[in-house]
Amino acid sequence: MAGSQESLTPDPRFIGKKKGPGAYRKPHKRMYHFHNFARAYRSWLVPYVKSRIFSREFRPVLSFLYTDLNCNIDCHYCYTNNKVPGMTRQVAEDSVDWLRSTGCRVLAYMGGEPLLRKRFIVDLTHYAVQRGFFVYLPTNGILLDQDFIDEIGEAGVSTINLAVDAIDRRDGLPKYFERIKPQFEYLVQQEHQYGYITFLNINITESNAEDVRRLTEIAHEYGIATDYHINEPPLIRYDTFKHEEDGGWIMEEQYQVVDGVIDWLIQKNLEGYTMVNSLEHLKNMKKFIRHQLPSWPCQAGQMTMIIRLDGSFAPCFELYGDEEDWGNIYDGPKFDSIRLTERKLTCSPHCLSTCNFQGYHYTRSSLYSLQWVAKHAYAHFMGVS
Numbered sequence: 001m002a003g004s005q006e007s008l009t010p011d012p013r014f015i016g017k018k019k020g021p022g023a024y025r026k027p028h029k030r031m032y033h034f035h036n037f038a039r040a041y042r043s044w045l046v047p048y049v050k051s052r053i054f055s056r057e058f059r060p061v062l063s064f065l066y067t068d069l070n071c072n073i074d075c076h077y078c079y080t081n082n083k084v085p086g087m088t089r090q091v092a093e094d095s096v097d098w099l100r101s102t103g104c105r106v107l108a109y110m111g112g113e114p115l116l117r118k119r120f121i122v123d124l125t126h127y128a129v130q131r132g133f134f135v136y137l138p139t140n141g142i143l144l145d146q147d148f149i150d151e152i153g154e155a156g157v158s159t160i161n162l163a164v165d166a167i168d169r170r171d172g173l174p175k176y177f178e179r180i181k182p183q184f185e186y187l188v189q190q191e192h193q194y195g196y197i198t199f200l201n202i203n204i205t206e207s208n209a210e211d212v213r214r215l216t217e218i219a220h221e222y223g224i225a226t227d228y229h230i231n232e233p234p235l236i237r238y239d240t241f242k243h244e245e246d247g248g249w250i251m252e253e254q255y256q257v258v259d260g261v262i263d264w265l266i267q268k269n270l271e272g273y274t275m276v277n278s279l280e281h282l283k284n285m286k287k288f289i290r291h292q293l294p295s296w297p298c299q300a301g302q303m304t305m306i307i308r309l310d311g312s313f314a315p316c317f318e319l320y321g322d323e324e325d326w327g328n329i330y331d332g333p334k335f336d337s338i339r340l341t342e343r344k345l346t347c348s349p350h351c352l353s354t355c356n357f358q359g360y361h362y363t364r365s366s367l368y369s370l371q372w373v374a375k376h377a378y379a380h381f382m383g384v385s
């Protein structure tokens, strides 16, 4: 690894404050945390409680909207990088309106790389925020710049999830910290002004165990949260996917090294590092890589869903290319519960979807649901890390 330690030292203007053993905190005022708590309460907890009360109605709590499948880089593990036209503004706005009518209030963009069309994303964010949505923006960060950060902050984005897998350039992992450090620091600097939350999103692959540790420490020093995926081979075969053989899949020879980083993350989680992943999700990663994951009660197609470029529906990211008809924004949903249950018996042992696993975990009881909201307040209270 070539990156010098010096270049990774956080700028003191952005670093979190150290409070207590091993725990950095953002240098933000109480209002920032309260604002995030209140927003998460309104857009996650209230719709979730209503979905339980009106359990016969289709009321997703979180929906992913695919605005583009194209991307400006080529992560070898990614099978969504296709050259096709993006979602139209009409379909995007109709999707927001339809979601609103179901009671959903969390809109997560997905891709591809959403920032290939920055104006589209800023305008859509204005549209959705005015209609009461919590807007989540995932990005590889390469096209982020100060003007965009200010514009999307003004538009009212709630969370910016910056995906990065390595410290320096690596084969097959083009999302690396050194490439986006200035944008990352500006994002963190502007958090307080606009009230959004920044995350680092890290995919654990066969080759980046040491990078995962270093990225986790960087996030911690800047006082921001992390979110981990375990690298998953595609469940569906895509003709456009070019990296069947070199997608960073975790093979038997790497189990020990990957176990080591997972154990380290579990330890850091217990020490109070703020992570989206539950301990249970982290522990299950070891079973997942060994193909020993038992079937689990995934909530895709019920609490979560995806909307494709043309406005059609599917239960989840992993089933983007599924050929079954699950409905669309104009004709309504066709998430038949028997079909979903049958499907999950076969797909869930081969999938550890970060979003859907947390969905299942944090909705198991009222206490877990409150923990989820508390994570947004980022206050480390109630034992939330």
Ligand SMILES: C[S@@+](CC[C@H](N)C(=O)[O-])C[C@H]1O[C@@H](n2cnc3c(N)ncnc32)[C@H](O)[C@@H]1O
Residues within 6 Å of the ligand: 071, 077, 078, 079, 080, 110, 111, 112, 113, 114, 138, 139, 140, 161, 162, 163, 201, 202, 203, 229, 230, 231, 232, 233, 234
């Ligand atoms: C598909 S990308 C789209 C948004 C943006 N381009 C980005 O990279 O964050 C969303 C997330 O999916 C994750 N992802 C993509 N392919 C994956 C795979 N095979 N296994 C696990 N996570 C994957 C990426 O690491 C990224 O965090």
Ligand code: SF4
Residues within 6 Å of the ligand: 070, 071, 072, 073, 074, 075, 078, 079, 080, 081, 111, 112, 113, 140, 163, 175
């Ligand atoms: S993971 Fe994100 S950045 Fe990487 S190729 Fe896929 S869409 Fe692009």
Ligand code: SF4
Residues within 6 Å of the ligand: 235, 298, 299, 300, 315, 316, 317, 318, 319, 343, 344, 347, 348, 349, 351, 352, 353, 356
């Ligand atoms: S288990 Fe995975 S593939 Fe199956 S429905 Fe859930 S998220 Fe989709």
